Amino acid sequence: MFEDPADFGTSGRYVETPVEEMPPEMRSAYDYTLQLCGLVPGPHKIWLANPGLLKAIVPTGAYFQTDSSLSKAEIEIVTNLVTGRWPAAYANYEHEKIGVAVGGLDPQKVEALIAGLPTSFDDPRQQLVYELAATLLQPRVIPVGLYRRAKETIGEEGIVDVTVLMGWFTGVSLTLAAFDVPSNAVGLEQ
Numbered sequence: 001m002f003e004d005p006a007d008f009g010t011s012g013r014y015v016e017t018p019v020e021e022m023p024p025e026m027r028s029a030y031d032y033t034l035q036l037c038g039l040v041p042g043p044h045k046i047w048l049a050n051p052g053l054l055k056a057i058v059p060t061g062a063y064f065q066t067d068s069s070l071s072k073a074e075i076e077i078v079t080n081l082v083t084g085r086w087p088a089a090y091a092n093y094e095h096e097k098i099g100v101a102v103g104g105l106d107p108q109k110v111e112a113l114i115a116g117l118p119t120s121f122d123d124p125r126q127q128l129v130y131e132l133a134a135t136l137l138q139p140r141v142i143p144v145g146l147y148r149r150a151k152e153t154i155g156e157e158g159i160v161d162v163t164v165l166m167g168w169f170t171g172v173s174l175t176l177a178a179f180d181v182p183s184n185a186v187g188l189e190q
Contacts, residue, residue: 012181014046016188029054036062043175074129076103084114086173093183128153
């Protein structure tokens with residue numbers, strides 16, 4: 001299907017509003033995100049179109065940056081599984097890099113996560129997080145044995161973290177897909 005160049009803005013189809021031109025409610029949401037996250041990344045720029053929703057969901061993303069019971073590697077295992085499931089080029093591109101740089105994951109394992117190929121991890125917690133998230137993405141019922149191992153290894157707090165993180169990155173990925181944000185999108189420098 002023919003894409004009209006008028007359909008594309010600074011972040012895929014989304015045309016960002018420069019900070020100095022933002023209406024008060026949008027500027028307030030922008031400042032709030034900046035305060036909590038230190039930047040206003042990819043999907044957050046798009047969520048500014050709905051400032052009330054952005055203010056409600058930004059704390060969830062910030063939680064996973066600072067307070068989650070999951071390690072950075074475990075977060076990136078889940079993130080790369082989820083972003084690989086959805087057709088969101090920007091999320092896949094960014095988290096492939098982040099999984100290696102911040103999560104410390106082997107690049108070939110990150111590639112397997114994104115591609116939906118089987119992989120394994122030497123660390124028992126990472127392996128358990130992988131199995132739990134991969135099962136939920138199928139979608140499949142979590143077998144009793146896997147649930148018991150998860151509860152024993154990461155606890156109920158960890159199980160909740162995995163499931164909410166999966167929901168968070170599903171929202172991120174679907175937002176980026178809806179606005180057709182390409183892998184090389186940079187958006188406005190703000």
